Amino acid sequence: MTTHTIPTVDTVAWRDDAVRLIDQTLLPTEFTYIDCRTVEQVWEAIKSLRVRGAPAIGVAAAYGVVRAVWNNNAATSDALIKSLEKAADYLATSRPTAVNLFWALDRMRRVAREHVALAPDALKLRLLDEAVEIHEEDDRLCHAIGEHGATLIQDGDGVLTHCNAGGLATSGYGTALAVMFTAHAQGKRIHVYSDETRPLLQGARLTTWELMRAGIETTLICDSVAAQVMREGRIQRVVTGADRIAANGDSANKIGTYMLAVLAKAHGIPFYIAAPTSTLDMSLDNGGLIPIEERAAEEVTEGFGRRTAPEGVNVYAPAFDVTPAELITAIITEKGVHRPPYRKSFLA
Ligand code: MRU
16 A cells, blocks of 8 residues: 655744744745743733744744743742743633633643642743643544544545644644545545635645645635535545534534535535544533633724725624534544543543
């Protein structure tokens, strides 16, 4: 069987005492790293989607709180932890939907409190270790998601995806794209249709870039083409990522995902969500409780520097929608392929 090597990306890293990020707003035309040396820069990078995608936001936030205390000369660890908590509270205001952000910040807070007995400098190193562990763990989870998810992909499949749930959205390998990378690496011939993903074009700018780099057959479509390619028989499965999954399996992901799930149902096509368990929010009974981010009107009316709607027009721009669990054929996590009823499967 043919096998292929998949190139990964260094989406987020700790380098030279800074949080180094690929500035994703510049892709695909420019590949540039930026170094964030203040917590405000990390906040801005998350808010403006220089770093985006649920797991990558979590990793960036974990390094962000390390950066926030790195040059702090607090005399006691108790004082250091107070400034860490302030930074964590601030980073938590950057984007509301991806639960990985809050999950990573809570984990950093907990580790700080558990190690309050360390001297401040030792505590900083312990916090950096934890951020690195969150980062490396995400990479392991993404590879496991790829392995489980690839079992659902058959040779010759056309696969539709939305937004970007690839290496750029995680620590380097992806969730939904991990499924495609792994199937491709196993020698399965697949053809991926990538929704452009209005208004910020994560599919057009990022997903096609990653898939082409990996040598996977890729076709870019406008979001409104999805029904047509399904009717033409080009799509055998839909696979997307998620930003937050409620206990009953309702899943928030990039705006337009719900529409795809409805279309998949209408065409008898399996619809899969791929996400690490750090994206599960068992504290929420159902998806109606997931906070949905609204973005600035300008992203719709003058995205990428050109006005495309009249001045003063009313705009509604939710960044995410919630796909009801009953439209989801399976949820792929690092633990395996979960089938309904999801609550029972997640608890097991
Ligand atoms: O607004 P974005 O680009 O952060 O939205 C990202 C998505 O919707 C992804 O599908 C999701 O975060 C999963 S990433 C593995």
